[in-house]
Amino acid sequence: MAKGVKLDIEFGSLGEGWEADNKAVPADLPKETLPPEKHRLVFRREKRKGKPVTLVGEFFLDRVDEKSLLKGVRKSLGSGGTFKKGWMELQGDRAEQLRVLLEKEGYRFKT
Secondary structure, eight states: OOTTOOOOOOOSOOOTTOOOTTSOOOOOOOOOOOOGGGOEEEEEEEEETTEEEEEEEOOOOOHHHHHHHHHHHHHHHTOOEEEETTEEEEESSOHHHHHHHHHHHTOEEOO
């Protein structure tokens, strides 16, 4: 068995009025979307598996806007990245370059 793999095992029924709680997966609550000038973003730096990762957020965008913004940023910086729970994660220490790109898009940052 691979490390970190969770097993989903259920034996029989639990009786009337009871059901397994591992089947109900809560959906992400819809969040309100804000225009770029209303965002107040912050940077965080982390190391994952010994490599630096730059996090910026929290973004309040819909999925389509997240994907288009991320695609443009990744192409401009030439690095990989993703969106997770409203935070943009980019490979490498890219805070200064990312700040310039996002300020051109109209985003603001906390000081």
